[in-house]
Amino acid sequence: MLRTRWLAPTAPMNIAVYVTWGVVALQPLLGAARGTLSLTGPTAVGLVALLSTVPLWWWRTRCSGGQSRAALLLVGLQALAVLCACWGLRNGAIPILLIIVAAQLGALCPMRRVAGLMLPVNLALLLILAQRWGWSDAVQSVLSTAAFQTFAALMTAYAHRAEDARDDMLRINGELLATRQLLLESTRGEERLRLSRELHDVVGHKLTALNLLLRLQARDNGRTPALDDCERLAGELLADVRGVVSTLREHDGIDLHGALQALVPAIPEPRVVLDLAPRVRVTGLAQAQTLLRCAQEGLTNAMRHSGAERVTIQLREADGGVVLEVDDDGTARALPTPGNGLRGMRERVEAVDGRLDFTLRAGGGLGLRVWLPQAVAA
Incomplete structure (x- = not known):
């Protein structure tokens, strides 16, 4: 209740x-x-x-x-x-x-x-x-x-x-908004990856070939001011393309911030606090979905069973992977008995080679910790 x-x-x-x-x-x-x-x-x-x-x-x-x-x-x-x-x-x-x-x-x-x-x-x-x-x-x-x-x-x-x-209704609406945000972020990530590959493989290669042809032309026919300007501009353009590709590559992976923020329902209790490291990303949609569903299940359990007044959701990089933690200040005095929700959560985590742990807080309450490998450092 x-x-x-x-x-x-x-x-x-x-x-x-x-x-x-x-x-x-x-x-x-x-x-x-x-x-x-x-x-x-x-x-x-x-x-x-x-x-x-x-x-x-x-x-x-x-x-x-x-x-x-x-x-x-x-x-x-x-x-x-x-x-x-x-x-x-x-x-x-x-x-x-x-x-x-x-x-x-x-x-x-x-x-x-x-x-x-x-x-x-x-x-x-x-x-x-x-x-x-x-x-x-x-x-x-x-x-x-x-x-x-x-x-x-x-x-x-x-x-x-x-x-x-x-x-x-608010909880389900938050879950739908979080899923939509995750799909949008996945689409944007795929589009960034496609653009970076196209710029590197097509534009970058053609600019490199153009730069080589200009150098051959200068060697065979002698250097002229116009030829030097063309070679310089081609080199600067190639450097700019490489800079754009590097910038796009910095944002590889999926950003979970928007999805986790949309997951928080607009209800007065419990109060949900998000502590999200600013540049944490995951490599693929399967990992992102796993973390989102674990956060959703942890938040739902805290709302329904713990009697908590405050729930903290933390996302950070640690041990070569991405760590998601959901902690509440409820009245739990023993680890939860695995039900369908907890078993499904563990199966999701193990399917992407991750780890799922539960801990009891010193002052009462339950902590959920999920670790997934293959974090993408920005």
């Missing part, structure tokens, strides 16, 4: 939750301040339970992003706290908080599971309200509350799916 910005403790939805609990808790707090609230045992338990729901919600938001069991446990504690508050405090607004509990479950579970989890909670609420108001009023109140719970859970589930779909 991708981390989403609205699950942060300071997100607008969470601020609205804090306000809701504050308003619901205001009446018993004011009653306690005026002395009109009798702090019996059940009342004290209810007041403490009501006030405990805000820190429970805050801890719930901190557990988002992969720790679903801990988040479900905290949601269950919130529901228990709300039921205790309903039992101890005679405040008809307290069942509203179960709507917030259902909204959280809508982001964590499928709707069938939400219904199964909320059913015993609502039955317990029915028993509590029936002792106070009678069965008729209690059933009516619980049914209306359950309807709002369903609405809140559905809205949260759809919002969560929409944000996940948006993040997936």
Whole structure:
């Protein structure tokens, strides 16, 4: 599950939750301040339970992003706290908080599971309200509350799916842009190579032949100012052609900078930092595709599974080859279990005689390192 910005403790939805609990808790707090609230045992338990729901919600938001069991446990504690508050405090607004509990479950579970989890909670609420108001009023109140719970859970589930779909769309769009950039760079590289060969093999050779003919003409018929100028111009032109060929040869290979920059999706978390050596190039399209796919897989895994806030992608030359490193500051404490994505990545790297390694960072997080041979030094 991708981390989403609205699950942060300071997100607008969470601020609205804090306000809701504050308003619901205001009446018993004011009653306690005026002395009109009798702090019996059940009342004290209810007041403490009501006030405990805000820190429970805050801890719930901190557990988002992969720790679903801990988040479900905290949601269950919130529901228990709300039921205790309903039992101890005679405040008809307290069942509203179960709507917030259902909204959280809508982001964590499928709707069938939400219904199964909320059913015993609502039955317990029915028993509590029936002792106070009678069965008729209690059933009516619980049914209306359950309807709002369903609405809140559905809205949260759809919002969560929409944000996940948006993040997936941005990621896929970034991958398509990166692939297009790589193909464009490959086409430009092939065109530079063709031009450099044509200049060297055709223009360069003909200028060399022209220079030799001018020297033979000067030897056989004597040197003249016009002949000397022609020989000088032919020599300068040949030097210029060789300079152009050398400049084109400096840019042999494929530049991955544009493709890696296009790969970074425009989403707030995790923050992606690119550290790309300015003149690193790879020899062919197969090597470039391998490095790009490894960067893509590493970034996707960091977004989906690590809970990282920062991902660093580094490209440099080392050990006679090109090195790509993807590091995150997530919560990984063990090396990943090879799945289809990791196995496919390793197969790609080994197909071009490269090496793939995973390391654990000292402060938490996972590092991916890919080395490919045949780096082209600019």
